Amino acid sequence: MILQCTGVVKEFPGLRALDDVAFELRHGEVHALVGQNGAGKSTLVKILTGVYTLDAGEIVLDGRRIEIRSPTDAETHGIAIVHQDQHLVPQFDVTRNAFLGRELVNATGMLDFDAMRTATRAALDRIGADFSPDHLAADLSVGQREQVAIAAALLQEPRVLILDEPTASLSDREIDKLFDVVENLRSGGVSIIYISHHLNEVFRVSSRITVLRDGNVAGRLDTDETDRESIVRLTVGRDLKSLYPKEPVEAGEELLVVEHLSDGHRFEDVSFRVKRGEIYGLAGLVGAGRTEIALSIIGARGLREGRISLAGRAVRNVSPARARDHGFALIPEDRRGEGLIGPLSVRKNLAIPNLSWWSRAGLMSLRKEAERVTQLISRLAIAATSPEQPAETLSGGNQQKVVIGKWLDGQSEVFLFDEPTTGVDVGAKVEIYKEMIRLARSGAAIVFISSDLEELVGMCDRVGVVARGRLEKEIGRADLDLQTLLYWTTAGTRATGPTPAAEVPAAAHPAEEVPSSTLVRPDESVARPARMSPTRFLIRWGTSLGMILSILAMGIGAPDFFRPSNLLEILKQGSILTLIGYGQTLVLIAGGFDMSAGALAQLTSNFAAGMVGRIGTALSFALGGVVGAVVGLVNAFLVIVFRMPPFIATLGMMFVLTGGMLAYNGGQALTLHDLPGFFFFGQGYLGPVPFVVVLLALILALLHLILKRTRPGLRMYAVGESLPAARLRGISQARALVYGFVGAGLVVGLTGVLQTSYSYGASAVPTGLDFMISALAAAFLGSTFSRTGELDVVGTTIAAMFITSLSNGLILNGVSNLALPAIQGGILVVSVLLSVIQKRDIGQINIF
Amino acid sequence: MVLVLLAFEVLRPIYLSPANLLSVATQSTILIVMAVGLMLTMSMRGVDLSVAQVADASGLLAAALIVAGQPLWLAFVAPVAFGLVTGTINAVLMAYLGVPAIIGTLGMMFAVRGGELIFSHGAQPQILFTLPPSITDVFFFIGRGRILGVPASIVLVLLLMGLVILLVDRSALGRRMEAVGGNARAAFLAGVNMRATFGWGFVLSGVLAAIAGIILVSRAGIAAPRGAEVYLLDSFVSVFLGTVLSPRSNFTVLGTIGGALFVSLLGNGLTLLGLGASVKYLVYGTAILAAIAVNRLRSA
Numbered sequence A: 001m002i003l004q005c006t007g008v009v010k011e012f013p014g015l016r017a018l019d020d021v022a023f024e025l026r027h028g029e030v031h032a033l034v035g036q037n038g039a040g041k042s043t044l045v046k047i048l049t050g051v052y053t054l055d056a057g058e059i060v061l062d063g064r065r066i067e068i069r070s071p072t073d074a075e076t077h078g079i080a081i082v083h084q085d086q087h088l089v090p091q092f093d094v095t096r097n098a099f100l101g102r103e104l105v106n107a108t109g110m111l112d113f114d115a116m117r118t119a120t121r122a123a124l125d126r127i128g129a130d131f132s133p134d135h136l137a138a139d140l141s142v143g144q145r146e147q148v149a150i151a152a153a154l155l156q157e158p159r160v161l162i163l164d165e166p167t168a169s170l171s172d173r174e175i176d177k178l179f180d181v182v183e184n185l186r187s188g189g190v191s192i193i194y195i196s197h198h199l200n201e202v203f204r205v206s207s208r209i210t211v212l213r214d215g216n217v218a219g220r221l222d223t224d225e226t227d228r229e230s231i232v233r234l235t236v237g238r239d240l241k242s243l244y245p246k247e248p249v250e251a252g253e254e255l256l257v258v259e260h261l262s263d264g265h266r267f268e269d270v271s272f273r274v275k276r277g278e279i280y281g282l283a284g285l286v287g288a289g290r291t292e293i294a295l296s297i298i299g300a301r302g303l304r305e306g307r308i309s310l311a312g313r314a315v316r317n318v319s320p321a322r323a324r325d326h327g328f329a330l331i332p333e334d335r336r337g338e339g340l341i342g343p344l345s346v347r348k349n350l351a352i353p354n355l356s357w358w359s360r361a362g363l364m365s366l367r368k369e370a371e372r373v374t375q376l377i378s379r380l381a382i383a384a385t386s387p388e389q390p391a392e393t394l395s396g397g398n399q400q401k402v403v404i405g406k407w408l409d410g411q412s413e414v415f416l417f418d419e420p421t422t423g424v425d426v427g428a429k430v431e432i433y434k435e436m437i438r439l440a441r442s443g444a445a446i447v448f449i450s451s452d453l454e455e456l457v458g459m460c461d462r463v464g465v466v467a468r469g470r471l472e473k474e475i476g477r478a479d480l481d482l483q484t485l486l487y488w489t490t491a492g493t494r495a496t497g498p499t500p501a502a503e504v505p506a507a508a509h510p511a512e513e514v515p516s517s518t519l520v521r522p523d524e525s526v527a528r529p530a531r532m533s534p535t536r537f538l539i540r541w542g543t544s545l546g547m548i549l550s551i552l553a554m555g556i557g558a559p560d561f562f563r564p565s566n567l568l569e570i571l572k573q574g575s576i577l578t579l580i581g582y583g584q585t586l587v588l589i590a591g592g593f594d595m596s597a598g599a600l601a602q603l604t605s606n607f608a609a610g611m612v613g614r615i616g617t618a619l620s621f622a623l624g625g626v627v628g629a630v631v632g633l634v635n636a637f638l639v640i641v642f643r644m645p646p647f648i649a650t651l652g653m654m655f656v657l658t659g660g661m662l663a664y665n666g667g668q669a670l671t672l673h674d675l676p677g678f679f680f681f682g683q684g685y686l687g688p689v690p691f692v693v694v695l696l697a698l699i700l701a702l703l704h705l706i707l708k709r710t711r712p713g714l715r716m717y718a719v720g721e722s723l724p725a726a727r728l729r730g731i732s733q734a735r736a737l738v739y740g741f742v743g744a745g746l747v748v749g750l751t752g753v754l755q756t757s758y759s760y761g762a763s764a765v766p767t768g769l770d771f772m773i774s775a776l777a778a779a780f781l782g783s784t785f786s787r788t789g790e791l792d793v794v795g796t797t798i799a800a801m802f803i804t805s806l807s808n809g810l811i812l813n814g815v816s817n818l819a820l821p822a823i824q825g826g827i828l829v830v831s832v833l834l835s836v837i838q839k840r841d842i843g844q845i846n847i848f
Numbered sequence B: 001m002v003l004v005l006l007a008f009e010v011l012r013p014i015y016l017s018p019a020n021l022l023s024v025a026t027q028s029t030i031l032i033v034m035a036v037g038l039m040l041t042m043s044m045r046g047v048d049l050s051v052a053q054v055a056d057a058s059g060l061l062a063a064a065l066i067v068a069g070q071p072l073w074l075a076f077v078a079p080v081a082f083g084l085v086t087g088t089i090n091a092v093l094m095a096y097l098g099v100p101a102i103i104g105t106l107g108m109m110f111a112v113r114g115g116e117l118i119f120s121h122g123a124q125p126q127i128l129f130t131l132p133p134s135i136t137d138v139f140f141f142i143g144r145g146r147i148l149g150v151p152a153s154i155v156l157v158l159l160l161m162g163l164v165i166l167l168v169d170r171s172a173l174g175r176r177m178e179a180v181g182g183n184a185r186a187a188f189l190a191g192v193n194m195r196a197t198f199g200w201g202f203v204l205s206g207v208l209a210a211i212a213g214i215i216l217v218s219r220a221g222i223a224a225p226r227g228a229e230v231y232l233l234d235s236f237v238s239v240f241l242g243t244v245l246s247p248r249s250n251f252t253v254l255g256t257i258g259g260a261l262f263v264s265l266l267g268n269g270l271t272l273l274g275l276g277a278s279v280k281y282l283v284y285g286t287a288i289l290a291a292i293a294v295n296r297l298r299s300a
Helices: A041-048 A071-076 A094-099 A113-126 A142-155 A172-187 A199-205 A228-236 A290-297 A320-326 A335-339 A346-354 A366-379 A396-405 A426-441 A453-459 A482-490 A534-557 A564-589 A597-641 A646-665 A676-683 A691-709 A711-721 A723-728 A733-758 A768-783 A793-812 A817-836 B002-011 B018-042 B051-067 B072-096 B101-119 B133-144 B152-170 B172-189 B194-220 B231-245 B253-272 B277-299
Strands: A003-012 A015-025 A030-034 A056-061 A064-066 A079-082 A160-164 A191-195 A208-213 A216-222 A254-262 A270-275 A279-283 A305-310 A313-315 A328-331 A414-418 A445-449 A462-467 A470-476
Touching (some): A346 A366, A426 A445, A534 A793, A564 A793, A597 A646, A646 B231, A676 A691, B051 B194, B072 B194, B172 B194
Parallel strands (some): A328 A414
Antiparallel strands (some): A254 A270, A254 A305, A462 A470
8 A cells, every 4th residue: 555545634625525535556556536516526636746735634645644744745745647638838848847946957957858858768769769858849739739848747757657537638648658657656666646538448447436425435446346327326315306407398490500510620520400498418528628618608718610590590700799699698718807897896797788778879777787787687696795796706606697697688598507516605506597488488599518427317307428529329207317317428439539639739728728818928839830831931930030131221222331330339339139038038038127227227337337436347237237127126115025026116217217316317328438447348349349249149159158058048938938837846936026127237337237237327307117118028039930930039139239220220221210210110010910810809908 | 105295395486386387287298198098908908119219200190191282181090090000010029929019019110110211212301380370280289379368278188188088087988998908818708808998998098198299380380300208217207106196006097197397397396497308218217217116015
């Protein structure tokens, strides 16, 4: 016996998730953990992996009682988990992903990529993976990502490995391979806890099965001595018919007819019909494609094929607005994220779909609205203190009633309920069921999507079972019971399964979906470059091509442009901008944003101009660096401790710094002369090469080394590019932000001093904002060079030099420098447009 | 905030005299119109960094048309049409193409600035006050005239703000804007045309900025290119301070007006005390940081 849990209790407010649970795992066995949603499986796993701590009970590992208080504790005890959602950093290769959070460093403190690559290759070989450690995670199929996650778990040399729904997104071939891997590990002495809804898999792979039900152990059986039916009986185990207020409603004409619906990747050839008065269930496992079907029916997702008709008339729902006009209503799965408009009042939430009906000439009739809202609140028994209460402050059940209530105006006829009762207390559940019955009786057609099979059996007239994007089976009322439904939803009819995951574009996986509003981040869902279409080619290489063409054009127009002395001059002119761009890049890499960079450079520039005569060159630079680092630290403090959006915190900082600058120089420009030693930094030459360019090259090399070859650099990227992945590996976001802000402050502070040396003094005109904006443009433009849109200092350098050469070249070509701002603005928009145009979001920014 | 204002009064008793207050109110009209436009985009989690530049260009356009002897009505219509066009381009970029608002409107700001510089041959001002009064009288009325003893610009802005409040509080569009700001995805699934609604914010903001530009030139009698750019930061500060003034820390028209009045009073007070830009920036910075910190503490 390797692992033994006894008397485990875990309570949440109002819910005893685990009640005196015992679990044991023998050395070298595969032990399956099954149960319905909410039975307690994930709670138990989270206790074992240190996400939750238990309220009572004990865990014994190898005969010794252990405490697991954090994910790190679990790791040191040799317990590793492969999560259901593969959170990998798409822009990292397999090696970096596998070692993220546990990186190996060599004697010099640099990341030891050779050792890590070798270990990763060994782990990949062990599980028979067919890709190399150098592949980017973004290029891997869903199944291959799963393998990366398993390899990462193996690198910890675990003694207990937990696989949580490992096959949820795998193709048959990948599943076979996974089972080989599991068998290999088991015979190699690893003990495995296998969690799955698919009973056929459980029977194939496990030697024992523990069934959880309502937070209790319903049974523990040897796999060889039991069968599917017994397990299903244990999983269900009770009669709950009484909970469901189902009444027979006489079905009317066929209202909703869905024929051969396909969207090209998540579901295929889905057809069903719902009559007036009918409740039609859609059963299936999470991720089977039910939610996508509902979204496509109301026009929130695209359809490739298929027909939807309403009362015999074909309808084309091109948008949810059109669907609403046709009488469709969706109660979405994610109540907080997609259903409720949290900050708005109950009244405003209830009125949202009907605004145009309650208003004349664009103005709303508040009286009519108030009447309807009062009716709805009492009809659904919504417990709100007043209609003006913000909806997000209601309890879960009442929130759901509000989401449902907004469609109960008599205009909707087709209701799509997607998991309407998750996270809702029993009382509210019954209210929701009653409302469904009431709607059915009034002649509506209802589609009821649920993973809670009991409620489907309790409420539906017919149920369609969706598996892997296909409607596999339709069960009529007469045959509808829990056993049958459970049998079909877990049958795993793989033989006929349609889409091997390998053909699914990576972007289709839900874990990949970019939140609808993001602060400008590089495109995360990079599709695989199997065959590059002309559009894709343009998106990938368009920026570089455009740059080369514009430089060539400038060179042809003015041959002087290409003279070596002019090129060196451009490098010199662009140095300061590039350096401030580095600061901006550092902050952006860690997922922040810095409005104050330009103002900071100007402040330290003025300090240097005012003091260099007295304190000397070395101390001036030291002062600039210290001031910069302190400002960066304050920025980080504001962002982390006050949870201020970086944009605002640094905007405030920008004002403070500008004010400080003006207070220091009294509004007068400071000019310097006769300081050859100091001026050498900005204006000196080493042979033909400007010294400032040499400095730039040194700083570039140093920053590049830090970002790409050290642990803090790697972790900054991880935090900025995929925060969930970083969190799962125990990486601190706060620390990455501190590195980013302080690093940026240091670089920018020094740059200010350098600028004073470059321009023989300091300006008193607040130009910080303009400088900041050009630097930002350079950082973004630079990120379009890499295939994954990764920000890095090399790209920033090229982009900043391009921007500089543009003004240089245009002036050489006789273009007035008056046109420069317009050209700069154009470049900025176009460079970003290239990377966002495919996402089809609106340009909201989560920074206020 | 009240304390700061009272401190000014103690230091300079003229500060809260009716004459000074009225002059500050008149000055603040430009900022109010611009800041409210910015607020409309920010209430939907957007931002419009081009407001000040659009106001600048609109004023320049109006002045240039008058100097060129064009009919007077054109000096009103053309700038507003210009604001409408830039606002619409912004709307297409942000709402339909998905460019992050902070980048897209920044690009618009630069584009407009470049256009202005080319048009004005390197920021040469268009001078109106040297023209014969017969030409400029009507145009100057907005900025300098009085209706029943009240400055015309105040009357105009009160009317405009009345319209904006009607739009925000009572119209279906205003409700949709609130919904998109609260949860764009949920609004979309409930049948709100998310793109059109988001886009309207930029269009309104462009038009309001253009009107602000006309008021500015009408009062100053001169259109100096890039002269209105300082209003961008002032607008930002007004909007953020406005969230502190509103009961639930959200973006409101009245809050923003209050914020803009405070910013104007602050500027006036600092001028009366003979304090320069450095103190202004320091106060702005601390005010923004304090405003957000207070909001965070309130919500925690």
